[in-house]
Amino acid sequence: MSNNEAKIRDREGKAWLYTDVVKEHFFNPKNLLKHGEEKDYKADALGRVGSPACGDEMVLWLKIDKKSERITECKWQTFGCASAIASTSMLSVMVLENGGMTIEEALKIRPQDILARLGGLPARKIHCSVLGDQALRSAINDWFQKTGQPKRTVTV
Numbered sequence: 001m002s003n004n005e006a007k008i009r010d011r012e013g014k015a016w017l018y019t020d021v022v023k024e025h026f027f028n029p030k031n032l033l034k035h036g037e038e039k040d041y042k043a044d045a046l047g048r049v050g051s052p053a054c055g056d057e058m059v060l061w062l063k064i065d066k067k068s069e070r071i072t073e074c075k076w077q078t079f080g081c082a083s084a085i086a087s088t089s090m091l092s093v094m095v096l097e098n099g100g101m102t103i104e105e106a107l108k109i110r111p112q113d114i115l116a117r118l119g120g121l122p123a124r125k126i127h128c129s130v131l132g133d134q135a136l137r138s139a140i141n142d143w144f145q146k147t148g149q150p151k152r153t154v155t156v
Ligand code: FES
Pocket: 051, 054, 055, 056, 080, 081, 082, 083, 084, 125, 127, 128, 131
């Protein structure tokens, strides 16, 4: 273990390792919508999901260019843990890279892709990385509904 890795033990005494990338996204979350700002934020789509594993919630807002179907903004809020914060922060960065993913590109993102970019998460925290991914799909479905394309709806 490098000196830069935080080491936390669970109840069974197993170590939880958080990479420097996870810590950076937890302490400095990217594209986070600050508490209270959601009232005035004009998004094109909203996704809201809860985790059956822990009861935490994730809300994600998208701005989407209608013609190109590129995601131009991706904001989020969560009551989730550090791993959910880091995962969703990374997800939002991935979605907005290189001018923004198209809807179809964003739908191809899987939690494994987020984990790879984070350098992994402790095994018992993997479910936290799924929340942002599901909220993204939920928001894209909202956009499909709002733009009269219900047949494009995907499984969240
Ligand atoms: S424990 Fe609930 S999101 Fe991580």
